[in-house]
Amino acid sequence: MTYIAKPSLHHPSLERNSVGFTRRDYEGRISTLCAGCGHDSISASIIQACFEIDLEPHRLAKFSGIGCSSKTPDYFVGPAHGFNAVHGRMPSVLTGANIAAKDLIYLGVSGDGDSASIGLGQFCHAVRRGVNMTYICENNGVYGLTKGQFSATSDKGSKAKKGAENKDSAIDLVMLALQLGATYVGRSFSGDKHQLVPLIKGALSHKGTSFIDVISPCVAFNNHVGSTKSFDYVREHNEAVNRMDVITPRAPITADYKAGELKEVVQHDGSILRLRKLEDDYDATDRNAALGYLARKASEGEIVTGLLYVDPDASDLHDGLNTVSCQLNKLTDQELIPSLSALEKINDSLR
């Protein structure tokens, strides 16, 4: 743990985004996680993504549960709203907040324990309801805070630090999210910011449930030979299906591409997801094909990463409930309490 604050001095060329902030303005407090923790890289990616999409910090609401990963919202976008829920109950709290104040941008940060063990039910229901949120699972396959027991996402056959082998099947949260109807699904690796930052940007600007599973090696308990979530293993078995660039509606389009198949997906808010295919037969808009591909690759021991599925015309929980356009927490007595004449009308209809 580092005791001193990160100095506020910065590189002289540090840029400001269109809402007047530097990337450093999106930082939070200094991390108290172990040195080298993958989660810190994910926090850095969230910071970079928020800076790049010109997010005003007060428009972001961060939610988390319990665990190493759930500590991280303290380490990015300090001025944003935040709620640290009880273990595994973050999805419900986030859903409630989203119902009340739908205009905020919702970011849930959780881990494999918080999402796949104690909070699995909560996770499933939030996804199947289509809550408009970005849900990031910082997945290290181990209970780091309790010294390295296997978690529910540990692969069968993976070895613990002391050599014990995991006999249980793993829960694949990406497959689960696809089956439950998530409309933006990706997987990435904390050690690959070039892939992770655009995925987070696309997720934050996606309307509907976005889920990103980020494999994040635990340097203290799950970064050894025999682990399937170590830096070395993930780098060796990482199979990216595509590379993505996110072009926000405000940003000028300047990217210059070499020949190769490009697929452009225009999202609800006007942002464009530019997908450059790395895998010829992979179509990121076909949910069933994605499920099949993922199952096949998983059996081969490969870790498929990239934007795995997106439905740009997705609807969300509020569409389903047909709520009014005004944020519910802004409705006043005038809108909520029927007038005397309206009451009489109702009473009349019942007579």
Next chain:
Amino acid sequence: MQPTDIRQPDYFHKVVDCQWACPAHTPVPEYIRLIAAQRYADAYMINWKSNVFPGILGRTCDRPCEPACRRGRVEDEPVAICRLKRVAADNKGEVAHMMPPKAVKKNGKRVACIGAGPASLTVARDLLPLGYEVHIYDGEAKGGGMIRTQIPRFRLPESVIDEEVNYILAYEPVTHFGKRVDSLKAVLAEGYDAIFVGTGAPRGRDLDLPGQKEAGANVHIGIDWLSSVSFEHVDKIGKRVIVLGGGNTAMDCCRTSRRLGGEDVKVVVRSGFDEMKASPWEKEDAQHEGIPILNFLNPKEFTHKNGKLTGVLFTKMGWVEKDGKRKLEPTGEPDVHLECDDVLMAVGQENSFPWIERDIGMEFNKWNMPVVDEATFQSSIPNVFFGGDSAFGPKNIIWAVAHGHDAAVSIDLFLTGQDVKQRPPPGVSMMSTKMGIHEWSYDNDVSLDLRYKVPMVENEVALRNVKVEVEKGFDPLLGYKEAQRCLNCDVQTVFAGPICIECDACVDICPMDCITFTENGEETELRERLNAPALNLTQDIYVGDGLKTGRIMAKDEDVCLHCGLCAERCPTGAWDMQQFYLEMTHAGCGGNPPQRTRAPKPVAAE
């Protein structure tokens, strides 16, 4: 790019910008840390060893270190290195016992130093403890040279000069003070084994304008006038004074005039204010004392009436673009007449060697300067060496000291039968500062304070007496706060690729975005695509290899804060913060670099 060879002493030396820029290569961060630790005597001794005159330089140095200071690249102003040196000198207490002992036995070799300025005194200090019999000649009655004659007392009290000159005289050289040397031939005839010429640039340039002959009584050459003031031959000047010239001597002239009765004192320069040679802080100090600086005026004539100076006539000048070059030319506007009672000319200094006979076999160049080797300071007569302003023209004290050290090395090599061209390498050491998981032997919490101003005596008091030192200096508390602004650039980020797991923790934590893990490439192209573009080409890129993915670690040294957070956040210890200590080799090492002579830890009082 090739992986960086950090075993080359120059690589990390360059990262310590202040030390690299200092002609004497004083280990600046080390002594600043000692000041913060209130170990003033130890801080003083590091300076004394390296630059011989810490108290004098702490008030008067031209501070090449400060424009180089990394702090000036990450915020507005550099660390006040020069004035921190003075804090060490002001608070050191007794230090004589820490200096090298007098030679027990003479080695039988006699060396003459001509001139008792900073270069000669440095040669004497380096050679005396080795057993040389050193003779120092000077026309003045006391040692110090231009330090004593040209620097006004309100900037440098005489007691400070006496103290630091006396540390050298305590080694008992044979002094021939009050005896101006007027023939090198005669000195050669004395049979010295080696002669060092450190006679400075003692002649002030004369403008020789119309009217000067008639009004001559009130037209003075700046450095001569300053030395007359120093020796108290002159104690007043007219009410209206014009100082011609824009260098530091001009600033000393105008500020001295203000203290000797000058009420309406002006500095007039030929070029623009920004092009003036004076250090920015000296211009600031002059303006603070109510002295206007008028620019773009070229003196044309001294006006006079009845044999008395009445003023100076100036041509108006301006910049003109000609063939893509900027030239200073008259604008054609009407001349300007400024009235005054006295004029001080501070328009440059020259070397002067009328006392060196041209028939003794010494080679002179086309500018009528002796030919001197730039590395060995040897002249064309093998046992005659030069240094300070007399070697390559006017510079400043710290350059004179650096020359003196090098000339002393040459003299020692020469008189022990070695090759003067084989220069001894500096002594270099690297030592980890790691004390615990996140503890270092230096304070890595970067201070965000802005540069502190040195307290000054108010003008009403300062302008009344030329001997009142105008700067009060930092007190220990301010000195501590200013010392904390130092970024400890000598504590180096040392990278070990083979144990790096490429987790990006260092990249994420680095406040200055210095570190990038990327594919290797050509330097120019690589500099552009780092996490923050490395556009300062004077600063190196540290390239580390041996990574599992085949990428490289590229660190731009430019604005690294040396905060050690990369090493704190590194899970494998691939980053270490190691203190780099470089000490110049002075005379007497017989070709062996010095052993690390770190200040000893203080002994608890009994």
